[in-house]
Amino acid sequence: MELWxxxxxxxxxxxxxxxxxxxxxxxxxxQRIDVFxxxxxxxxxxxxxxxxxxxxxEFIYHEMxxxxxxxxxxEIRRVLVIGAGDGGVVRELTxxxxxxxxxxxxxxxxxxxxxxxxxxxxxxxxxxxRVTIHIQDGLKFVRRYEGHYDLxxxxxxxxxxxxxxxxxxxxxxxCYKALNADGxxxxxxxxxxxxxxxxxxxxxxxRIVESFQISRVYQAHIPTYPSGHWLxxxxxxxxxxxxxxxxxxxxxxxxxxxxxxxxxxRGAFALPNYVQHLLEDVEHVDLG
Amino acid sequence: xxxxxxxxxxxxxxxxxxxxxxxxxFDVPGHKHGKGNPELTRLLGEQCLRLDVNSMxxxxxxxxxxxxxxxxxxxxxxxxxxxxxxFMVNGTTSSVQAMILSVCKKGEKIILPRxxxxxxxxxxxxNGAVPVYINPQxxxxxxxxxxxxxxxxxxxxxxxxxxxxxxxxNPTYYGICSNLAAIARLAHDHGMLLLVDEAHGxxxxxxxxxPLSAMAADADLAAVSMHKSGGSLTQSSLLLCGPRINxxxxxxxxxxxxxxxxxxxxxxxLDLSRKTLALNGREIFARVTELARYAxxxxxxxxxxxxxxxxLIDHDTVFDFDTTKLAVNTLEMGLAGIxxxxxxxxxxxxxxxxxxxxxxxxxxxxxxxxQDLERLVSALSEIRRRFRRDRADMxxxxxxxxxxxxxxxxxxxxxxxxxxxxxxxxxxxxxxVMSYPPGIPILAPGxxxxxxxxxxxxxxxxxxxxxxxxxxxxxxHINVIAR
Numbered sequence: 209m210e211l212w213x214x215x216x217x218x219x220x221x222x223x224x225x226x227x228x229x230x231x232x233x234x235x236x237x238x239q240r241i242d243v244f245x246x247x248x249x250x251x252x253x254x255x256x257x258x259x260x261x262x263x264x265x266e267f268i269y270h271e272m273x274x275x276x277x278x279x280x281x282x283e284i285r286r287v288l289v290i291g292a293g294d295g296g297v298v299r300e301l302t303x304x305x306x307x308x309x310x311x312x313x314x315x316x317x318x319x320x321x322x323x324x325x326x327x328x329x330x331x332x333x334x335x336x337x338r339v340t341i342h343i344q345d346g347l348k349f350v351r352r353y354e355g356h357y358d359l360x361x362x363x364x365x366x367x368x369x370x371x372x373x374x375x376x377x378x379x380x381x382x383c384y385k386a387l388n389a390d391g392x393x394x395x396x397x398x399x400x401x402x403x404x405x406x407x408x409x410x411x412x413x414x415r416i417v418e419s420f421q422i423s424r425v426y427q428a429h430i431p432t433y434p435s436g437h438w439l440x441x442x443x444x445x446x447x448x449x450x451x452x453x454x455x456x457x458x459x460x461x462x463x464x465x466x467x468x469x470x471x472x473x474r475g476a477f478a479l480p481n482y483v484q485h486l487l488e489d490v491e492h493v494d495l496g
Numbered sequence: 497x498x499x500x501x502x503x504x505x506x507x508x509x510x511x512x513x514x515x516x517x518x519x520x521x522f523d524v525p526g527h528k529h530g531k532g533n534p535e536l537t538r539l540l541g542e543q544c545l546r547l548d549v550n551s552m553x554x555x556x557x558x559x560x561x562x563x564x565x566x567x568x569x570x571x572x573x574x575x576x577x578x579x580x581x582x583f584m585v586n587g588t589t590s591s592v593q594a595m596i597l598s599v600c601k602k603g604e605k606i607i608l609p610r611x612x613x614x615x616x617x618x619x620x621x622x623n624g625a626v627p628v629y630i631n632p633q634x635x636x637x638x639x640x641x642x643x644x645x646x647x648x649x650x651x652x653x654x655x656x657x658x659x660x661x662x663x664x665x666n667p668t669y670y671g672i673c674s675n676l677a678a679i680a681r682l683a684h685d686h687g688m689l690l691l692v693d694e695a696h697g698x699x700x701x702x703x704x705x706x707p708l709s710a711m712a713a714d715a716d717l718a719a720v721s722m723h724k725s726g727g728s729l730t731q732s733s734l735l736l737c738g739p740r741i742n743x744x745x746x747x748x749x750x751x752x753x754x755x756x757x758x759x760x761x762x763x764x765x766l767d768l769s770r771k772t773l774a775l776n777g778r779e780i781f782a783r784v785t786e787l788a789r790y791a792x793x794x795x796x797x798x799x800x801x802x803x804x805x806x807x808l809i810d811h812d813t814v815f816d817f818d819t820t821k822l823a824v825n826t827l828e829m830g831l832a833g834i835x836x837x838x839x840x841x842x843x844x845x846x847x848x849x850x851x852x853x854x855x856x857x858x859x860x861x862x863x864x865x866x867q868d869l870e871r872l873v874s875a876l877s878e879i880r881r882r883f884r885r886d887r888a889d890m891x892x893x894x895x896x897x898x899x900x901x902x903x904x905x906x907x908x909x910x911x912x913x914x915x916x917x918x919x920x921x922x923x924x925x926x927x928x929v930m931s932y933p934p935g936i937p938i939l940a941p942g943x944x945x946x947x948x949x950x951x952x953x954x955x956x957x958x959x960x961x962x963x964x965x966x967x968x969x970x971x972x973h974i975n976v977i978a979r
Contacts, residue, residue: 348870378875
């Protein structure tokens with residue numbers, strides 16, 4: 209018997225991973241949730257047919273979302289994480305004793321439940337006493353805060369599902385308002401490679417550029433995401449992600465990582481020309 | 497209402513049967529199930545083009561329905577509590593016009609509020625009836641017209657006992673309702689008919705705890721925009737008749753102007769939507785009401801915005817309020833409604849129904865999701881943060897009491913000349929000037945033009961309202977009666 213999970217990365221390209229067995233399948237109010245066990249990638253979380261994470265390569269994504277802002281501003285105390293019901297970002301953040309509170313806002317309770325049961329490798333730190341889970345639309349949650357957070361991490365799904373509100377100008381504007389003057393926003397920024405993803409990437413970038421003084425993009429290699437080439441956004445009104453990197457301080461923390469290091473941090477912001485062009489195309493906007 | 501019967505969709509069933517028979521088409525439309533226009537077929541989908549067929553024996557004929565269309569109309573009449581119903585395919589404009597053309601003719605009077613849709617006055621241009629306007633009261637804070645006060649209606653009836661009918665728009669675009677049942681009794685006691693432009697009130701016949709619908713209030717004719725809150729395709733509409741009306745005569749009037757090639761896509765959408773409303777309307781509109789309540793609450797927490805609701809009810813000019821409507825006053829923010837409308841679209845990719853001088857209206861319906869409302873609320877919050885300003889230069893909306901110098905028909909067909917807007921004071925207008933939407937005329941044919949009206953037009957243009965109705969597409973000139 210051969211059982212394969214396939215995801216179309218474009219109408220004409222697909223990635224297939226052989227599945228050993230299905231562990232979980234449910235339809236929530238917002239989306240269909242599946243968890244598979246596979247030979248090559250271990251456990252995999254699938255939302256609405258799109259692969260969100262695998263046991264084998266999730267560390268890349270979660271490390272890059274969490275450690276980049278904390279190596280720029282080690283003073284980060286109050287963190288808001290939007291999306292990320294799998295708990296992967298929270299797991300990385302809880303490794304910093306300096307962080308005082310983490311608000312995790314996930315729209316879909318069932319993603320959290322499924323992750324707790326089937327994805328202990330990411331969800332294992334959701335019970336850290338500093339973590340408060342809010343089951344709510346991120347857009348609604350963030351609108352109520354002003355100058356409150358040091359860091360907002362946007363770990364959204366793609367912009368065509370329940371996460372679509374997290375790719376909008378009103379969302380980034382509300383994030384800007386919810387952050388304090390030293391605040392940093394990092395977000396998953398889609399991929400520059402295939403056309404549809406690149407357009408979503410450009411839209412997100414445009415929206416962030418419109419809302420923040422400093423807005424830079426960095427990259428990582430994530431084998432199971434479309435094209436494998438994935439981008440993240442770093443935005444702030446105070447900190448430059450490379451010039452303000454506190455490499456020595458971060459190393460002193462002694463946090464062991466498998467992907468992230470401070471040399472890679474600098475390198476990750478060096479982008480291929482075609483990506484730079486895609487970004488520059490949407491950067492020339494009037495800051496309203 | 498017999499719920500068992502309401503499961504039926506006679507037109508849809510007949511269309512599917514015809515489709516299954518694989519009939520060879522040697523009739524119109526010439527695209528022949530889409531085969532003759534592959535590009536259009538790709539755009540709209542094969543199924544859509546296959547259903548775009550002409551009247552034929554098994555599908556009945558809209559001009560003279562005897563089988564499936566008739567049956568579908570009878571089901572609709574039952575669902576809406578009407579004596580008769582007509583499927584309309586020329587928009588609710590055609591329903592409104594059929595109402596007016598059915599009850600009055602040249603030189604006869606009809607009593608109506610001035611804040612009617614242009615289609616009402618267009619009908620008067622067609623048949624030469626004379627409008628008697630009732631001044632709807634104005635909520636000065638919000639800058640919106642209210643409903644008709646019973647005392648004003650009574651006074652108009654006593655002053656014009658020969659009038660044939662009263663027309664009420666209920667609910668208004670903003671959700672304001674008049675005391676329809678009392679107006680109906682008053683009209684009938686004086687030998688007049690009550691017509692209701694119920695374009696924004698399809699749901700009233702199906703939801704719970706909503707204002708009284710026209711048919712339930714014993715109105716004689718009602719024009720219902722099924723394509724608004726009813727969920728059918730754009731341009732499909734219903735005309736409903738009460739028991740005092742000669743339904744066969746109304747059919748003749750409809751046929752004066754209605755197409756003889758009624759679209760089966762539109763008819764099928766009416767048929768299916770009526771079924772959905774009859775079977776699920778209660779739950780659907782309970783949900784819409786809840787969405788609107790939630791949105792009002794959230795928007796009112798932002799500050800400066802005022803999303804109004806049932807607290808406006810005063811049992812007179814706001815006899816009732818349609819709580820499915822989401823209208824928001826923006827003046828305290830120092831922004832005109834139309835400016836917020838434009839910001840929502842240009843900055844936030846959110847399209848709302850309209851913005852006028854002081855308000856915006858977001859249309860909520862069965863198709864809305866809570867996460868989309870969150871976007872709207874967040875965007876409004878952002879607009880306040882980024883664009884709020886002093887409200888000093890905001891023009892207060894004033895009700896402009898129209899001076900009807902001649903009938904709309906007489907004015908429309910009279911010799912005319914184009915005059916620069918600034919020079920028009922003291923002239924009689926021969927065309928419409930309106931801000932669209934909501935499509936309520938600032939000037940109608942036959943009305944005197946005043947300085948105040950010119951000021952309103954100039955201000956509306958400056959704020960970015962889309963002005964329409966004039967022969968001059970830029971509305972720098974207005975056609976006035978030549979003297």
